[in-house]
Amino acid sequence: MKPMLRIVHLFCRLLQRERLNRENVIEEYKINSRTFDRDISDIRNVLSELHARDELIYDRNDKCYYLSRGGLQDFTGMDVMAILKVLLGSRALCHDEMMGMVDAIRSLLPYEDRKALYYAIEDELKNYIEPMHGKAILELQWRINKSIIDKQKIQIIYTKADGKRIERDVLPVNIVFAEFYFYLVAFRDESEYEYPAFFRLDRIESIKVLGKVGENPLYTNFRYSDMRPAVQFMYAGELLEIKLRCKKSALEAVVDRVPKYEIIQEKDESVLLKVTAFGEGFIRWAAMQGESVEILAPQELRQRMGQWFTKVAEIYMQEVKEK
Structure with a gap:
Protein backbone atom coordinates (compact mmCIF):
# COMPACT_ATOMS: atom_id res chain seq x y z
CA MET A 1 0.00 0.00 0.00
CA SER A 68 -9.94 12.17 21.72
CA ARG A 69 -13.10 14.26 21.26
CA GLY A 70 -11.65 17.59 22.26
CA GLY A 71 -12.77 17.29 25.85
CA LEU A 72 -16.18 15.90 24.95
CA GLN A 73 -17.20 12.62 26.54
CA ASP A 74 -17.21 9.62 24.22
CA PHE A 75 -20.16 7.26 24.02
CA THR A 76 -19.42 3.99 25.75
CA GLY A 77 -20.66 0.58 24.64
CA MET A 78 -23.09 0.67 27.58
CA ASP A 79 -24.48 4.04 26.43
CA VAL A 80 -24.99 2.93 22.84
CA MET A 81 -26.50 -0.43 23.79
CA ALA A 82 -29.06 1.30 26.02
CA ILE A 83 -29.93 3.77 23.24
CA LEU A 84 -30.33 1.02 20.65
CA LYS A 85 -32.40 -1.19 22.96
CA VAL A 86 -34.83 1.71 23.48
CA LEU A 87 -34.82 2.60 19.78
CA LEU A 88 -35.48 -0.94 18.58
CA GLY A 89 -38.11 -1.48 21.28
CA SER A 90 -39.95 1.66 20.20
CA ARG A 91 -40.62 0.23 16.70
CA ALA A 92 -40.87 3.87 15.66
CA LEU A 93 -39.30 3.63 12.20
CA CYS A 94 -39.71 1.61 9.04
CA HIS A 95 -37.12 -1.14 8.51
CA ASP A 96 -34.72 0.81 6.27
CA GLU A 97 -34.69 3.91 8.46
CA MET A 98 -34.24 1.86 11.62
CA MET A 99 -31.29 -0.10 10.20
CA GLY A 100 -29.68 3.13 8.97
CA MET A 101 -30.12 4.71 12.40
CA VAL A 102 -28.64 1.67 14.16
CA ASP A 103 -25.59 1.69 11.86
CA ALA A 104 -25.05 5.42 12.39
CA ILE A 105 -25.19 5.11 16.17
CA ARG A 106 -22.98 2.01 16.23
CA SER A 107 -20.35 3.92 14.24
CA LEU A 108 -19.79 6.16 17.27
CA LEU A 109 -17.98 3.26 18.94
CA PRO A 110 -14.52 1.77 18.38
CA TYR A 111 -14.42 -1.25 16.08
CA GLU A 112 -14.11 -3.87 18.82
CA ASP A 113 -17.03 -2.39 20.76
CA ARG A 114 -19.12 -2.30 17.57
CA LYS A 115 -18.54 -6.02 17.10
CA ALA A 116 -19.51 -6.81 20.69
CA LEU A 117 -22.58 -4.62 20.43
CA TYR A 118 -23.75 -6.37 17.26
CA TYR A 119 -23.94 -9.71 19.06
CA ALA A 120 -25.98 -8.05 21.86
CA ILE A 121 -28.65 -6.82 19.45
CA GLU A 122 -28.27 -9.29 16.56
CA ASP A 123 -31.53 -11.14 17.22
CA GLU A 124 -33.54 -7.90 17.51
CA LEU A 125 -32.02 -6.57 14.29
CA LYS A 126 -32.81 -9.72 12.31
CA ASN A 127 -36.37 -9.95 13.64
CA TYR A 128 -37.25 -6.26 13.68
CA ILE A 129 -40.93 -5.66 12.88
CA GLU A 130 -41.64 -2.25 11.42
CA PRO A 131 -44.89 -0.37 12.19
CA MET A 132 -47.83 -1.28 9.98
CA HIS A 133 -47.72 2.01 8.04
CA GLY A 134 -44.19 1.15 6.79
CA LYS A 135 -43.52 4.76 5.80
CA ALA A 136 -40.24 6.66 5.92
CA ILE A 137 -40.77 9.70 8.14
CA LEU A 138 -37.34 11.07 9.09
CA GLU A 139 -37.11 13.50 6.16
CA LEU A 140 -40.67 14.74 6.78
CA GLN A 141 -39.90 15.16 10.46
CA TRP A 142 -36.83 17.24 9.64
CA ARG A 143 -38.73 19.46 7.17
CA ILE A 144 -41.48 20.14 9.70
CA ASN A 145 -38.94 20.84 12.42
CA LYS A 146 -37.35 23.48 10.17
CA SER A 147 -40.77 25.12 9.79
CA ILE A 148 -41.13 25.17 13.58
CA ILE A 149 -37.71 26.82 13.99
CA ASP A 150 -38.49 29.36 11.25
CA LYS A 151 -42.02 29.95 12.66
CA GLN A 152 -43.73 29.11 9.39
CA LYS A 153 -47.35 28.22 8.82
CA ILE A 154 -47.80 25.02 6.81
CA GLN A 155 -50.58 23.29 4.93
CA ILE A 156 -50.89 19.55 5.41
CA ILE A 157 -52.82 16.88 3.53
CA TYR A 158 -53.78 14.40 6.24
CA THR A 159 -55.51 11.02 6.24
CA LYS A 160 -57.64 10.45 9.35
CA ALA A 161 -58.09 7.07 11.05
CA ASP A 162 -61.35 6.51 9.11
CA GLY A 163 -59.55 7.02 5.79
CA LYS A 164 -60.95 10.51 5.13
CA ARG A 165 -58.44 12.94 3.56
CA ILE A 166 -58.47 16.48 4.88
CA GLU A 167 -56.55 19.68 4.26
CA ARG A 168 -55.45 21.81 7.22
CA ASP A 169 -53.55 25.06 7.58
CA VAL A 170 -51.68 24.75 10.87
CA LEU A 171 -49.11 26.48 13.04
CA PRO A 172 -46.62 23.73 14.03
CA VAL A 173 -45.14 24.04 17.53
CA ASN A 174 -43.52 20.66 18.28
CA ILE A 175 -42.89 17.07 17.20
CA VAL A 176 -43.22 14.38 19.87
CA PHE A 177 -43.07 10.60 20.11
CA ALA A 178 -45.54 8.43 22.03
CA GLU A 179 -47.03 4.95 21.79
CA PHE A 180 -45.14 3.81 18.63
CA TYR A 181 -45.79 6.98 16.60
CA PHE A 182 -44.36 10.45 15.96
CA TYR A 183 -46.88 13.29 16.19
CA LEU A 184 -46.98 16.85 14.92
CA VAL A 185 -48.28 19.16 17.62
CA ALA A 186 -49.95 22.11 15.86
CA PHE A 187 -52.63 24.76 16.29
CA ARG A 188 -55.28 24.90 13.58
CA ASP A 189 -55.03 28.24 11.83
CA GLU A 190 -58.71 28.93 11.25
CA SER A 191 -59.83 28.66 14.88
CA GLU A 192 -58.81 29.78 18.34
CA TYR A 193 -57.93 26.80 20.51
CA GLU A 194 -56.49 26.79 23.99
CA TYR A 195 -54.67 23.54 23.20
CA PRO A 196 -53.21 22.21 19.95
CA ALA A 197 -54.21 19.16 17.92
CA PHE A 198 -52.09 16.06 17.25
CA PHE A 199 -51.38 14.71 13.77
CA ARG A 200 -49.57 11.41 13.24
CA LEU A 201 -46.60 12.02 10.96
CA ASP A 202 -47.10 8.81 9.00
CA ARG A 203 -50.60 10.01 8.04
CA ILE A 204 -49.36 13.31 6.64
CA GLU A 205 -49.29 12.86 2.86
CA SER A 206 -47.67 16.19 2.04
CA ILE A 207 -46.79 19.58 3.48
CA LYS A 208 -46.62 23.00 1.89
CA VAL A 209 -44.96 25.99 3.52
CA LEU A 210 -47.33 28.97 3.50
CA GLY A 211 -44.94 31.59 4.85
CA LYS A 212 -43.75 33.07 8.11
CA VAL A 213 -46.27 33.63 10.85
CA GLY A 214 -44.43 36.56 12.39
CA GLU A 215 -44.85 37.47 16.03
CA ASN A 216 -47.45 35.15 17.48
CA PRO A 217 -48.09 34.46 21.17
CA LEU A 218 -48.46 30.74 20.39
CA TYR A 219 -44.71 30.50 19.88
CA THR A 220 -43.84 32.46 23.01
CA ASN A 221 -46.53 31.25 25.41
CA PHE A 222 -46.99 27.60 24.47
CA ARG A 223 -44.80 25.02 26.18
CA TYR A 224 -45.48 21.39 25.35
CA SER A 225 -43.68 20.39 28.55
CA ASP A 226 -46.50 22.08 30.52
CA MET A 227 -49.11 20.09 28.61
CA ARG A 228 -47.39 16.71 28.32
CA PRO A 229 -48.10 15.37 31.86
CA ALA A 230 -51.85 15.62 31.17
CA VAL A 231 -51.80 13.96 27.75
CA GLN A 232 -52.60 10.29 27.19
CA PHE A 233 -52.42 8.65 23.76
CA MET A 234 -51.95 12.03 22.06
CA TYR A 235 -55.55 13.13 22.64
CA ALA A 236 -56.08 16.70 23.77
CA GLY A 237 -59.60 18.14 24.14
CA GLU A 238 -60.84 19.55 27.46
CA LEU A 239 -58.46 19.64 30.42
CA LEU A 240 -60.18 18.18 33.48
CA GLU A 241 -59.56 17.62 37.16
CA ILE A 242 -60.48 13.98 37.68
CA LYS A 243 -61.09 12.22 40.98
CA LEU A 244 -60.48 8.49 40.97
CA ARG A 245 -59.97 5.44 43.10
CA CYS A 246 -57.28 2.94 42.23
CA LYS A 247 -55.86 -0.18 43.75
CA LYS A 248 -52.52 0.31 45.45
CA SER A 249 -51.02 -2.20 43.04
CA ALA A 250 -52.02 0.14 40.17
CA LEU A 251 -50.82 3.39 41.77
CA GLU A 252 -47.42 3.34 40.07
CA ALA A 253 -49.02 2.88 36.65
CA VAL A 254 -51.37 5.82 37.33
CA VAL A 255 -48.80 8.36 38.50
CA ASP A 256 -46.32 7.36 35.78
CA ARG A 257 -49.01 7.92 33.15
CA VAL A 258 -50.48 11.07 34.80
CA PRO A 259 -47.67 12.89 36.66
CA LYS A 260 -50.02 15.74 37.64
CA TYR A 261 -51.69 14.16 40.66
CA GLU A 262 -52.57 14.68 44.31
CA ILE A 263 -53.19 11.83 46.75
CA ILE A 264 -56.30 12.57 48.85
CA GLN A 265 -56.55 9.46 50.99
CA GLU A 266 -54.89 6.07 51.35
CA LYS A 267 -56.77 2.98 52.53
CA ASP A 268 -55.70 -0.60 53.05
CA GLU A 269 -55.93 -1.67 49.43
CA SER A 270 -56.89 1.48 47.51
CA VAL A 271 -55.94 5.13 47.03
CA LEU A 272 -58.12 8.17 46.34
CA LEU A 273 -56.45 10.80 44.22
CA LYS A 274 -57.00 13.74 41.91
CA VAL A 275 -55.32 13.93 38.52
CA THR A 276 -55.25 16.60 35.84
CA ALA A 277 -55.73 15.15 32.37
CA PHE A 278 -57.45 15.57 29.02
CA GLY A 279 -60.72 13.66 29.25
CA GLU A 280 -60.78 11.74 25.96
CA GLY A 281 -57.30 10.34 26.26
CA PHE A 282 -57.74 9.55 29.95
CA ILE A 283 -60.89 7.49 29.30
CA ARG A 284 -59.07 5.42 26.70
CA TRP A 285 -56.23 4.77 29.12
CA ALA A 286 -58.44 4.13 32.17
CA ALA A 287 -60.51 1.60 30.22
CA MET A 288 -57.37 -0.50 29.78
CA GLN A 289 -56.90 -0.68 33.56
CA GLY A 290 -60.17 -2.59 34.09
CA GLU A 291 -61.31 -2.79 37.72
CA SER A 292 -57.98 -1.42 39.00
CA VAL A 293 -59.03 2.20 38.29
CA GLU A 294 -62.46 3.74 38.93
CA ILE A 295 -63.39 7.28 37.86
CA LEU A 296 -65.42 9.01 40.60
CA ALA A 297 -65.75 12.53 39.20
CA PRO A 298 -66.67 14.47 37.16
CA GLN A 299 -69.98 12.64 36.80
CA GLU A 300 -70.14 13.08 33.03
CA LEU A 301 -66.80 11.33 32.61
CA ARG A 302 -67.87 8.53 34.96
CA GLN A 303 -71.07 8.03 32.94
CA ARG A 304 -69.13 7.89 29.68
CA MET A 305 -66.86 5.26 31.16
CA GLY A 306 -69.88 3.24 32.34
CA GLN A 307 -71.48 3.44 28.91
CA TRP A 308 -68.25 2.27 27.31
CA PHE A 309 -68.04 -0.79 29.58
CA THR A 310 -71.75 -1.55 29.00
CA LYS A 311 -71.25 -1.63 25.23
CA VAL A 312 -68.21 -3.86 25.58
CA ALA A 313 -70.10 -6.20 27.95
CA GLU A 314 -72.97 -6.46 25.48
CA ILE A 315 -70.58 -7.55 22.76
CA TYR A 316 -69.04 -10.28 24.89
CA MET A 317 -72.34 -11.51 26.30
CA GLN A 318 -73.56 -12.37 22.81
CA GLU A 319 -72.86 -15.82 21.46
CA VAL A 320 -70.44 -15.96 18.61
CA LYS A 321 -72.24 -17.02 15.44
CA GLU A 322 -69.94 -18.79 13.06
CA LYS A 323 -70.76 -18.45 9.41
Whole structure:
Protein backbone atom coordinates (compact mmCIF):
# COMPACT_ATOMS: atom_id res chain seq x y z
CA MET A 1 0.00 0.00 0.00
CA LYS A 2 1.33 3.46 -0.91
CA PRO A 3 2.41 5.62 2.08
CA MET A 4 -0.21 8.34 1.53
CA LEU A 5 -3.02 5.79 1.08
CA ARG A 6 -1.88 3.99 4.24
CA ILE A 7 -1.99 7.22 6.27
CA VAL A 8 -5.47 8.04 4.96
CA HIS A 9 -6.59 4.52 5.83
CA LEU A 10 -5.23 4.80 9.39
CA PHE A 11 -6.80 8.25 9.78
CA CYS A 12 -10.22 6.93 8.72
CA ARG A 13 -9.96 4.09 11.23
CA LEU A 14 -9.16 6.60 13.96
CA LEU A 15 -12.14 8.75 12.93
CA GLN A 16 -14.30 5.65 13.36
CA ARG A 17 -13.09 5.55 16.98
CA GLU A 18 -10.90 2.49 16.44
CA ARG A 19 -7.95 2.13 18.80
CA LEU A 20 -4.74 1.37 16.87
CA ASN A 21 -2.30 -0.97 18.54
CA ARG A 22 1.26 -0.21 17.46
CA GLU A 23 2.46 -3.80 17.00
CA ASN A 24 -0.75 -4.90 15.26
CA VAL A 25 -0.56 -2.04 12.74
CA ILE A 26 3.09 -2.75 12.01
CA GLU A 27 2.27 -6.39 11.32
CA GLU A 28 -0.92 -5.64 9.35
CA TYR A 29 0.67 -3.12 6.97
CA LYS A 30 4.09 -4.83 6.83
CA ILE A 31 5.98 -1.70 7.89
CA ASN A 32 8.72 -1.04 10.44
CA SER A 33 8.43 0.91 13.70
CA ARG A 34 10.07 4.02 12.24
CA THR A 35 7.51 4.17 9.42
CA PHE A 36 4.68 3.77 11.94
CA ASP A 37 6.05 6.64 14.05
CA ARG A 38 6.28 8.81 10.94
CA ASP A 39 2.64 8.00 10.02
CA ILE A 40 1.49 8.97 13.51
CA SER A 41 3.45 12.23 13.29
CA ASP A 42 1.85 13.02 9.90
CA ILE A 43 -1.64 12.43 11.31
CA ARG A 44 -0.89 14.75 14.25
CA ASN A 45 0.28 17.42 11.81
CA VAL A 46 -2.93 17.10 9.78
CA LEU A 47 -5.03 17.54 12.93
CA SER A 48 -2.98 20.58 13.88
CA GLU A 49 -3.32 22.19 10.43
CA LEU A 50 -7.08 21.60 10.48
CA HIS A 51 -7.30 23.17 13.95
CA ALA A 52 -9.29 20.08 14.92
CA ARG A 53 -10.53 19.71 18.47
CA ASP A 54 -9.66 16.02 18.32
CA GLU A 55 -6.23 15.02 19.57
CA LEU A 56 -4.28 11.84 18.90
CA ILE A 57 -3.65 10.20 22.29
CA TYR A 58 -1.41 7.28 23.24
CA ASP A 59 -2.76 4.95 25.94
CA ARG A 60 0.21 3.32 27.67
CA ASN A 61 -1.95 0.67 29.33
CA ASP A 62 -3.05 -1.07 26.13
CA LYS A 63 -0.39 0.53 23.89
CA CYS A 64 -2.98 1.98 21.53
CA TYR A 65 -3.46 5.30 19.75
CA TYR A 66 -6.94 6.83 19.64
CA LEU A 67 -8.63 10.14 18.84
CA SER A 68 -9.94 12.17 21.72
CA ARG A 69 -13.10 14.26 21.26
CA GLY A 70 -11.65 17.59 22.26
CA GLY A 71 -12.77 17.29 25.85
CA LEU A 72 -16.18 15.90 24.95
CA GLN A 73 -17.20 12.62 26.54
CA ASP A 74 -17.21 9.62 24.22
CA PHE A 75 -20.16 7.26 24.02
CA THR A 76 -19.42 3.99 25.75
CA GLY A 77 -20.66 0.58 24.64
CA MET A 78 -23.09 0.67 27.58
CA ASP A 79 -24.48 4.04 26.43
CA VAL A 80 -24.99 2.93 22.84
CA MET A 81 -26.50 -0.43 23.79
CA ALA A 82 -29.06 1.30 26.02
CA ILE A 83 -29.93 3.77 23.24
CA LEU A 84 -30.33 1.02 20.65
CA LYS A 85 -32.40 -1.19 22.96
CA VAL A 86 -34.83 1.71 23.48
CA LEU A 87 -34.82 2.60 19.78
CA LEU A 88 -35.48 -0.94 18.58
CA GLY A 89 -38.11 -1.48 21.28
CA SER A 90 -39.95 1.66 20.20
CA ARG A 91 -40.62 0.23 16.70
CA ALA A 92 -40.87 3.87 15.66
CA LEU A 93 -39.30 3.63 12.20
CA CYS A 94 -39.71 1.61 9.04
CA HIS A 95 -37.12 -1.14 8.51
CA ASP A 96 -34.72 0.81 6.27
CA GLU A 97 -34.69 3.91 8.46
CA MET A 98 -34.24 1.86 11.62
CA MET A 99 -31.29 -0.10 10.20
CA GLY A 100 -29.68 3.13 8.97
CA MET A 101 -30.12 4.71 12.40
CA VAL A 102 -28.64 1.67 14.16
CA ASP A 103 -25.59 1.69 11.86
CA ALA A 104 -25.05 5.42 12.39
CA ILE A 105 -25.19 5.11 16.17
CA ARG A 106 -22.98 2.01 16.23
CA SER A 107 -20.35 3.92 14.24
CA LEU A 108 -19.79 6.16 17.27
CA LEU A 109 -17.98 3.26 18.94
CA PRO A 110 -14.52 1.77 18.38
CA TYR A 111 -14.42 -1.25 16.08
CA GLU A 112 -14.11 -3.87 18.82
CA ASP A 113 -17.03 -2.39 20.76
CA ARG A 114 -19.12 -2.30 17.57
CA LYS A 115 -18.54 -6.02 17.10
CA ALA A 116 -19.51 -6.81 20.69
CA LEU A 117 -22.58 -4.62 20.43
CA TYR A 118 -23.75 -6.37 17.26
CA TYR A 119 -23.94 -9.71 19.06
CA ALA A 120 -25.98 -8.05 21.86
CA ILE A 121 -28.65 -6.82 19.45
CA GLU A 122 -28.27 -9.29 16.56
CA ASP A 123 -31.53 -11.14 17.22
CA GLU A 124 -33.54 -7.90 17.51
CA LEU A 125 -32.02 -6.57 14.29
CA LYS A 126 -32.81 -9.72 12.31
CA ASN A 127 -36.37 -9.95 13.64
CA TYR A 128 -37.25 -6.26 13.68
CA ILE A 129 -40.93 -5.66 12.88
CA GLU A 130 -41.64 -2.25 11.42
CA PRO A 131 -44.89 -0.37 12.19
CA MET A 132 -47.83 -1.28 9.98
CA HIS A 133 -47.72 2.01 8.04
CA GLY A 134 -44.19 1.15 6.79
CA LYS A 135 -43.52 4.76 5.80
CA ALA A 136 -40.24 6.66 5.92
CA ILE A 137 -40.77 9.70 8.14
CA LEU A 138 -37.34 11.07 9.09
CA GLU A 139 -37.11 13.50 6.16
CA LEU A 140 -40.67 14.74 6.78
CA GLN A 141 -39.90 15.16 10.46
CA TRP A 142 -36.83 17.24 9.64
CA ARG A 143 -38.73 19.46 7.17
CA ILE A 144 -41.48 20.14 9.70
CA ASN A 145 -38.94 20.84 12.42
CA LYS A 146 -37.35 23.48 10.17
CA SER A 147 -40.77 25.12 9.79
CA ILE A 148 -41.13 25.17 13.58
CA ILE A 149 -37.71 26.82 13.99
CA ASP A 150 -38.49 29.36 11.25
CA LYS A 151 -42.02 29.95 12.66
CA GLN A 152 -43.73 29.11 9.39
CA LYS A 153 -47.35 28.22 8.82
CA ILE A 154 -47.80 25.02 6.81
CA GLN A 155 -50.58 23.29 4.93
CA ILE A 156 -50.89 19.55 5.41
CA ILE A 157 -52.82 16.88 3.53
CA TYR A 158 -53.78 14.40 6.24
CA THR A 159 -55.51 11.02 6.24
CA LYS A 160 -57.64 10.45 9.35
CA ALA A 161 -58.09 7.07 11.05
CA ASP A 162 -61.35 6.51 9.11
CA GLY A 163 -59.55 7.02 5.79
CA LYS A 164 -60.95 10.51 5.13
CA ARG A 165 -58.44 12.94 3.56
CA ILE A 166 -58.47 16.48 4.88
CA GLU A 167 -56.55 19.68 4.26
CA ARG A 168 -55.45 21.81 7.22
CA ASP A 169 -53.55 25.06 7.58
CA VAL A 170 -51.68 24.75 10.87
CA LEU A 171 -49.11 26.48 13.04
CA PRO A 172 -46.62 23.73 14.03
CA VAL A 173 -45.14 24.04 17.53
CA ASN A 174 -43.52 20.66 18.28
CA ILE A 175 -42.89 17.07 17.20
CA VAL A 176 -43.22 14.38 19.87
CA PHE A 177 -43.07 10.60 20.11
CA ALA A 178 -45.54 8.43 22.03
CA GLU A 179 -47.03 4.95 21.79
CA PHE A 180 -45.14 3.81 18.63
CA TYR A 181 -45.79 6.98 16.60
CA PHE A 182 -44.36 10.45 15.96
CA TYR A 183 -46.88 13.29 16.19
CA LEU A 184 -46.98 16.85 14.92
CA VAL A 185 -48.28 19.16 17.62
CA ALA A 186 -49.95 22.11 15.86
CA PHE A 187 -52.63 24.76 16.29
CA ARG A 188 -55.28 24.90 13.58
CA ASP A 189 -55.03 28.24 11.83
CA GLU A 190 -58.71 28.93 11.25
CA SER A 191 -59.83 28.66 14.88
CA GLU A 192 -58.81 29.78 18.34
CA TYR A 193 -57.93 26.80 20.51
CA GLU A 194 -56.49 26.79 23.99
CA TYR A 195 -54.67 23.54 23.20
CA PRO A 196 -53.21 22.21 19.95
CA ALA A 197 -54.21 19.16 17.92
CA PHE A 198 -52.09 16.06 17.25
CA PHE A 199 -51.38 14.71 13.77
CA ARG A 200 -49.57 11.41 13.24
CA LEU A 201 -46.60 12.02 10.96
CA ASP A 202 -47.10 8.81 9.00
CA ARG A 203 -50.60 10.01 8.04
CA ILE A 204 -49.36 13.31 6.64
CA GLU A 205 -49.29 12.86 2.86
CA SER A 206 -47.67 16.19 2.04
CA ILE A 207 -46.79 19.58 3.48
CA LYS A 208 -46.62 23.00 1.89
CA VAL A 209 -44.96 25.99 3.52
CA LEU A 210 -47.33 28.97 3.50
CA GLY A 211 -44.94 31.59 4.85
CA LYS A 212 -43.75 33.07 8.11
CA VAL A 213 -46.27 33.63 10.85
CA GLY A 214 -44.43 36.56 12.39
CA GLU A 215 -44.85 37.47 16.03
CA ASN A 216 -47.45 35.15 17.48
CA PRO A 217 -48.09 34.46 21.17
CA LEU A 218 -48.46 30.74 20.39
CA TYR A 219 -44.71 30.50 19.88
CA THR A 220 -43.84 32.46 23.01
CA ASN A 221 -46.53 31.25 25.41
CA PHE A 222 -46.99 27.60 24.47
CA ARG A 223 -44.80 25.02 26.18
CA TYR A 224 -45.48 21.39 25.35
CA SER A 225 -43.68 20.39 28.55
CA ASP A 226 -46.50 22.08 30.52
CA MET A 227 -49.11 20.09 28.61
CA ARG A 228 -47.39 16.71 28.32
CA PRO A 229 -48.10 15.37 31.86
CA ALA A 230 -51.85 15.62 31.17
CA VAL A 231 -51.80 13.96 27.75
CA GLN A 232 -52.60 10.29 27.19
CA PHE A 233 -52.42 8.65 23.76
CA MET A 234 -51.95 12.03 22.06
CA TYR A 235 -55.55 13.13 22.64
CA ALA A 236 -56.08 16.70 23.77
CA GLY A 237 -59.60 18.14 24.14
CA GLU A 238 -60.84 19.55 27.46
CA LEU A 239 -58.46 19.64 30.42
CA LEU A 240 -60.18 18.18 33.48
CA GLU A 241 -59.56 17.62 37.16
CA ILE A 242 -60.48 13.98 37.68
CA LYS A 243 -61.09 12.22 40.98
CA LEU A 244 -60.48 8.49 40.97
CA ARG A 245 -59.97 5.44 43.10
CA CYS A 246 -57.28 2.94 42.23
CA LYS A 247 -55.86 -0.18 43.75
CA LYS A 248 -52.52 0.31 45.45
CA SER A 249 -51.02 -2.20 43.04
CA ALA A 250 -52.02 0.14 40.17
CA LEU A 251 -50.82 3.39 41.77
CA GLU A 252 -47.42 3.34 40.07
CA ALA A 253 -49.02 2.88 36.65
CA VAL A 254 -51.37 5.82 37.33
CA VAL A 255 -48.80 8.36 38.50
CA ASP A 256 -46.32 7.36 35.78
CA ARG A 257 -49.01 7.92 33.15
CA VAL A 258 -50.48 11.07 34.80
CA PRO A 259 -47.67 12.89 36.66
CA LYS A 260 -50.02 15.74 37.64
CA TYR A 261 -51.69 14.16 40.66
CA GLU A 262 -52.57 14.68 44.31
CA ILE A 263 -53.19 11.83 46.75
CA ILE A 264 -56.30 12.57 48.85
CA GLN A 265 -56.55 9.46 50.99
CA GLU A 266 -54.89 6.07 51.35
CA LYS A 267 -56.77 2.98 52.53
CA ASP A 268 -55.70 -0.60 53.05
CA GLU A 269 -55.93 -1.67 49.43
CA SER A 270 -56.89 1.48 47.51
CA VAL A 271 -55.94 5.13 47.03
CA LEU A 272 -58.12 8.17 46.34
CA LEU A 273 -56.45 10.80 44.22
CA LYS A 274 -57.00 13.74 41.91
CA VAL A 275 -55.32 13.93 38.52
CA THR A 276 -55.25 16.60 35.84
CA ALA A 277 -55.73 15.15 32.37
CA PHE A 278 -57.45 15.57 29.02
CA GLY A 279 -60.72 13.66 29.25
CA GLU A 280 -60.78 11.74 25.96
CA GLY A 281 -57.30 10.34 26.26
CA PHE A 282 -57.74 9.55 29.95
CA ILE A 283 -60.89 7.49 29.30
CA ARG A 284 -59.07 5.42 26.70
CA TRP A 285 -56.23 4.77 29.12
CA ALA A 286 -58.44 4.13 32.17
CA ALA A 287 -60.51 1.60 30.22
CA MET A 288 -57.37 -0.50 29.78
CA GLN A 289 -56.90 -0.68 33.56
CA GLY A 290 -60.17 -2.59 34.09
CA GLU A 291 -61.31 -2.79 37.72
CA SER A 292 -57.98 -1.42 39.00
CA VAL A 293 -59.03 2.20 38.29
CA GLU A 294 -62.46 3.74 38.93
CA ILE A 295 -63.39 7.28 37.86
CA LEU A 296 -65.42 9.01 40.60
CA ALA A 297 -65.75 12.53 39.20
CA PRO A 298 -66.67 14.47 37.16
CA GLN A 299 -69.98 12.64 36.80
CA GLU A 300 -70.14 13.08 33.03
CA LEU A 301 -66.80 11.33 32.61
CA ARG A 302 -67.87 8.53 34.96
CA GLN A 303 -71.07 8.03 32.94
CA ARG A 304 -69.13 7.89 29.68
CA MET A 305 -66.86 5.26 31.16
CA GLY A 306 -69.88 3.24 32.34
CA GLN A 307 -71.48 3.44 28.91
CA TRP A 308 -68.25 2.27 27.31
CA PHE A 309 -68.04 -0.79 29.58
CA THR A 310 -71.75 -1.55 29.00
CA LYS A 311 -71.25 -1.63 25.23
CA VAL A 312 -68.21 -3.86 25.58
CA ALA A 313 -70.10 -6.20 27.95
CA GLU A 314 -72.97 -6.46 25.48
CA ILE A 315 -70.58 -7.55 22.76
CA TYR A 316 -69.04 -10.28 24.89
CA MET A 317 -72.34 -11.51 26.30
CA GLN A 318 -73.56 -12.37 22.81
CA GLU A 319 -72.86 -15.82 21.46
CA VAL A 320 -70.44 -15.96 18.61
CA LYS A 321 -72.24 -17.02 15.44
CA GLU A 322 -69.94 -18.79 13.06
CA LYS A 323 -70.76 -18.45 9.41
